[in-house]
Amino acid sequence: MSEAVLGPIENKQLAVASQWQLVWWAFKRHHLAMAGLYITAFLYLIALAPGFFATNDPSAQNGRAAYHPPQSLHFIDTAADGSWTIKPYIHASVLKRDPQTLAAIFTEDTSKKIYLQFLGSGYEYELFGLFKTRLHLLAAENTTQPIFIFGADRLGRCVYSRIIQGAQISLSVGLVGVLLSLTLGILIGGVSGYYGGRIDFVAQRAIEFVLALPTIPIWLALAAALPHDWPAVLNYFMITLILSLTGWAQLARVVRGRFLSLRTEEFVMAARLDGASEGRIIFRHMLPSFASHIIASITLAIPAMILAETSLSFLGLGLQPPSISWGVLLREAQNIRSIATAPWLFIPGGAVVLAVVALNFLGDGLRDAADPYNK
Amino acid sequence: MSKTAQTDDGSVILDVRNLVTHFPVRSGVVKAVDDVSFTLHRGKTLCIVGESGSGKSVTARSILQIVDAPGRIVSGEIILHREDGTTTDLAGLNPRGKAIRQVRGRDIAMIFQEPMSSLSPVHTVGEQIMEVLRLHLKMDKAQARTRCIELLGQVEIPKPAEAIDRYTFEFSGGMRQRVMIAMALACNPHILIADEPTTALDVTTQAEIIDLIRRLQNDHGMAVIFITHDMGVVAEIADDVLVMFRGKVMEHGPVDQIFHAPKDDYTRMLIGSVLKLEEKAEIRLKRPPLDTTVEPVMTVKNLSMHFGSNLAVNDVSLHVLPGETLGIVGESGSGKTTMGRCLLRVYQPTAGEISYRRADGSMVDLVRADEGLLKDCRKEIRMIFQDPVGSLNPRMTVSQIIGEPLLVNHLCMGQELEERVVDLMEQVGLNPDWRERYPHAFSGGQRQRIGIARAIALNPRVVVADEATSALDVSLRSQMLDLMMNLQDKLNLSYVFISHDIGVIRYMCDRVAVMYKGKVVETGTADQVCNAPEHPYTQALLSAIPRPDPRARSMHKRHRYKV
């Protein structure tokens, strides 16, 4: 007695619901997956225009602010007579350096208030690489005053802005790397799934072989081979290439599995008997039905790539300064002095966790909703 | 809704009163069992019959409180009368409690429909049976083992001593059902509930299982609740019958009264549609006799299709006359489906010839035709599929599905295509306004109509229908067959109708070929094959088919075909 999970047939709206609407309805029921979707969308929005969300120039050094702790952001400004207005401000801080231990001690000067404004003008940057602008989400009224929401690193650079800037590379590494391994995955997985026989046997052994290889030693060797004097951009693409070299096997297996199960479906045979060409069978009949699975696998592959980039950077082989990625930031924080004296340098780790968790929930939700028909 | 008087002659073993079981679903509640009451008498067989979605299976499962989540019993009583006079209301027990677990498997046992997946694939058969013995009868290992071998013998499993240590996937469907029965009878339960035990089996195996159950019932004197949708089976074994429809009891009475003096309209409709398939369709009666002198539209000579060592189709020859419906009947594994697919060269036959006469009279050997020629012929030879769900691409709208053959063969586009689709939908009795809907919005019957519309879209001359109606409820089956015959007359189609159901063959086909293990053992007109078969296999096959008339019980007179 398996009453169709989608409710009685009279539901007119449901009748004409295409596959994607059904996937969306099934997906909406996962609350955590929805949260994952919003966070991921927000993160990729930041990755698109990091300049806008940052408050300071990510690579601007400032001697006065080396190891400056995070400043607390106040929103309620209580004036002297007790009346309060909603006006974000932070306190300026004074640097005193302990002569003996050289530790930088910042004391908050509660008398001096630095007012902030939303959509104010801050340092100049290039939006989408097209035009220069000074518009920022949050900026201090007098632009000379730096704001350290998440504190500053050993060269006085704003950690918050660097995380925002790093998002651009880290998130895109994930995306580009996954797209690379997807094309390879679909190519090999599709061919071996669709044609079967000897091709499938050989491709299958190759996939198992690649999957059985430990990634780190291979990345280590490949990354060590990367000449360091290449420009940052070329280096970045080489890293994504390396990461995707081992990523494609996972996707190939998913695609092959889907292709095999679809090949035996009767509507595929019906299409062939209708006289449809091979191409039409694959792209019009087979592809739509596993597109949702592919999207689910992609979303689950991206976090793995992001983590991989951080591991490579930890080994000192991935991206190098002056380019900024979460891996590079974590590598700079990867020492005892940071834990002891400047724990806020680990906030990029928080960003990585947020991105990976959000993407995982999104991917998980998608995978459950991927096949609304065979519930 | 008649309710038999409370006969307290001590023979009532189970008394179900106003049972209600609901399934909470996102958009409200589905009342699977809606106020059902009936009694089961000691030693008697109660058949619960109804079409899919009628709630017959949920009723049975409610008795043992093993309704699949999230279903649960809302109200009603299920009184179990034990021999020592004590009674227990099963409905009131906690589904996870110890009390109900004592009853399950000991007082009331149950067997299920899917032999393939109702037994654990990774445990030996013996292990699963001994488990019941050791659980309820606290037997030790050795005792349980001997009892188990004895049980396997009782259910006629060959060499039980060896079978005990083998795994379920090493047995055939029939054998597995026997193991299920052995497991159920382990503790000599007073009641055996059989939930469509033979639906997934071949008709010959079904006959053996029904025989076995009746014999064991006589030996143990247990009451049996037999759930099925096959009126033939009901007629064959039932003492009392409970007819259900959408969770409600339509009629409850002795089998003879149900078949010959049904009080309720639904029962009457049900019996009528089954009896209808006992003789030739009226449409065929009205047809002029078939012109058998004309050249056949398709002739198959010595066709063979070998998959490695398995000779699926082995040297088959037959022919199809224009406008004729040739039936191919056989049990599963007889090669009839492979045969159908070879006709359209879905598989490349290993040997033989299929000569097809085109409209302009030219002859084509489909086996050796090149791709282009094959593609042309496939416009004239079309196929209707068995599984209404699997044969329609869930991601395309109905108009796209029906329009696909026309679009792909560049016959018409855009507006003209739209009109053609509307015309086709009307021909197969579908509301054209639904053409933007997706397959998941249609019932099984409606989907099959879409399949037919697609098949006739290119005005084919021959249509191969592979088990076209076996996935449908009985009531819908005859409607579909009538539709296909009307289309046959209008578009002068020739049908190759493949089925395992003799009733459908008798109703629909002019000539019939009977297949057994890849070979055609007999061909002839439908009347001759169905009523006076010559080949012993055909005779065995027909004798094993239960007739939907309690008075003509022939099961025990059947004979077995020994190759």
Add this chain to the structure above:
Amino acid sequence: MLRFIAKRVLWMIPSLVVVSFLSFVLIQLPPGDYVTTYIATLAASNEVVDINTANELRARFGLDQPMIVQYWKWITGIVLHGDFGLSFEWQQPVSELIWERMALTLVLTFTTLLATWAIALPIGIFSAVQKYSVMDYIVTFLSFIGLAVPSFLLALVLMYIAAVHFGQDVGGLFSDRFMNEPWSFDKIVDMLGHLWIPVIILAVSGTASLIRVMRANLLDELSKPYVTTARAKGLSEFHLLMKYPVRIALNPFISTIAWLLPNLVSGSIIVAIVLSLPTAGPLLLQSLMSQDMYLAGAFVLLICALTLVGSLISDILLALADPRIRLE
């Protein structure tokens, strides 16, 4: 069954050959070779090495021959008489350096595998049975957090807390007393005492995916008819759950070794570097940095072989656990 194993083992041989060639090519990739790095280190300490000494060194290390010849010599050395060549940096036969470290890598990876299973199995079952309950969400959330935290970060923070706040002896796998002692029982006990930090770090990331696999498989099995049959036989829910669906859902769980092992081995390299464990990780990274050809090649070869054997073992275990495969 034996035929199945034989086929798989036969297929292992070409894979190992490919791995050995791959690892040798990988080591060759970086520009320059060991001698250039060697000269650079000497130049740093003001020892000027002129060209002819450099070439003479290259000849001695055999670096001047074409790569194929070097590879052939290396691989025949290993296969015929187990000689992995000489480490340039340490002037010691490579085999002396690698075996103990590979053994410890194996111990670390194997214990982590068990720990990952021990954690993932119950949680996976729990979250499948309590599908869509609050606990299911909490468990999923925590397991994703475990997956998301970069292992080197976790290692450093855990090490810091353990050493500074609890005064635990963190670095390495042995306390000083047992450092270079021969293997004894209490040395093993001491090692296990040190093992818990790296195992936790590695297990945390491994459990997340395993929980997902277990949950998905168990959900599939729970909906199967044989569960209803078992219930109809009067078995208790717990007993029924464990004996049938969980037992059958275990099979795919076993097959996860095939891809879990490579991740664990890779992860152990990073964690070992942070915690200075005497496993393969640190020495591999160091030999790669200084392009100590034969040492790095040996490590990459053995690590890949370890994971290939791991996937073979997982196939065999799967065949043992699942009669359907065994009797195919």
Add this chain to the structure above:
Amino acid sequence: MNHFDKRNMMGAGVPDRRMILKGMAGAATASLMMGSAFAQSAKGEAPDLAKAAADGKLPKLADRLPASPMVVQVDKVGKYGGSIRRGLRGSADHNGILRLVGNQGLVRWNLEFTEVLPNVAEKWTVNDNSTEFTFFLRKGMKWSDGKPFTADDVVFSIEDCVKNSDLYKSVPALLSIASKPVVVTKIDDTTVKFTFAGSYALFLEMLATPLGQHPTLFCKHYASQFHPKYNANVADLVKAANLSSWPDLFRAKNGDIEIPSRWSNPEKPVLDPWVIKEPYTGGATRVVAERNPYFWQVDQAGNQLPYVDRLSFSISQDVESLMLDVISGKLDIQERHIDTLQNKPTLAQNMQKGGYRLVELVASGSQQCQIYLNLTHKDPKIREMFANKEFRQALSLGMNRKEIIDIVYLGQSEPYQAGPRPGHPWYHEKLGRQFTGHEPKQANAILDKLGYDKKDAQGFRLRPDGQKVFFSIDVIPTLYPDCVDCLELIKRHWAEIGVDIKINTIERALYYTRGDNNDHDAAVWPGPGGLDPMLDPRDYFAQHPQGTRYAVPWTQWYVSNGKDGQEPPESQKRRMKLFDDARATADLKKRAAIMKELFDLSAEGFETIGVCLAVNSFGIVKTNLQNVPQKYPSAWSWPNPGPALPQQFFFS
């Protein structure tokens, strides 16, 4: 390798076949011959040695010590016992061991790194033109296996080993003059004479540096087993150890000054205070050295040194676990790998928890971050731009050194160009301090005057030929991260005066190859010669082919006596001659005068641009580890803490 230590390794003198000894009065050497005036009768020895001697396993203390053991004036007479724990890094950190065990050369440096004191040699005499050096060894001195150490060992080490062409392709620069190796002759059991083809006044200073250990490195009765001259069937030994040649075997057994295998053979007899017990091999996680019972040094109370029983080196791949060991008090003395400025706050704050104190290490380098513009650039236009002294002055004035010191060096330094450190007797005010002010206006004025007044859209100046004033500066990020940070600030400062640069972060090997073939525009390297200008004068004139990056062809001319490279200008040639004279004069006062004239010319030449004075670093010492000086130099040629004589350290 932490970068402070790396830089100082450049300190040792470079092989220079042009050293010619100019006549030198013998009297000066007398003052150096400050031997131990009185031999104390030995009294105390380590308890375990006393017991072993009592059981007859070891000879009596008196027989173990030489007739006149070296007396070390310790602050406090220490107690025996304990084990000094120190940390090594994963990658070949053998110098970490050498520094604590100390380099037992014939002579050694004093604490202030200014003069040479007797060590293995009790006293020595030098002939007047510094071509013959006679060393008087200690009678009765023994190797760590109890066998006597005699002149034969020194002769064997030099004549049979160092001068053996199979073992050493070329004789180490330090032991040859005018490309002719030294000749070592044995006068008697305790006297040995070194004869050079030319005058070599700096020989004693060179002997005190780590690279001067060859004479006392190889023990004849042990090493000769692996030497074909003394052991005919050495070939079988080579085959047994499956090595390819006898030099491989020799090195595996006896090591060399600066390779890991020096500490990998416990049986090798040594003169060091501690003998290797757990060897330093590839897979090792720990190295242990134990007390040498025949060590030939005593404290003023006659107790045999060393006080501490054992040295224990832990090896960790990641520097951070070293830091952790320090903070959790598991190391007794450590400066290597942890003494970066950024670590100081953390280490300072955890002094109490770790139970250690900080000691100050005086940097031996002069300039923290020296910028060498390539005056012999292959592109004539750039060469002409760089060669102009005023252009370099403008660049120097354009730099805001105060901000760099604040940001990168946490205010721990002062603006500085080059030359000996303030406080060193030869400190040269003009060479050190010229053009260190921040005068952007003056810099712009000079650049306009020089014809670079036109500017492009971004405000960068253009050369007369229209090309932008632009050049790239090579730097090795892994070795000198602080220099990269300085360059990033300098890039901003010079952008303000219209000069554009590219910070070219490249890999180590690449940095050297570009320098050797003179392909670089400019390069950055820490400037040495702060405390030892004589040993490393590369920033004062074109002296070091790999060090003096502003004119590599000139250095090749200087090193090859004018055969190849390019002929340098007059001022450089004058300075080369002056340096040769200084090298040949043993008399410190005369040498100082010559060097002053050299520094004047360097200041006038202003070839390099410096940022700030080399920053002092620091080390940690366990609170209960006594006799450790509170301040001592940090350099490669003064292999700290070696010359501070760790054998006198003890646990209170």
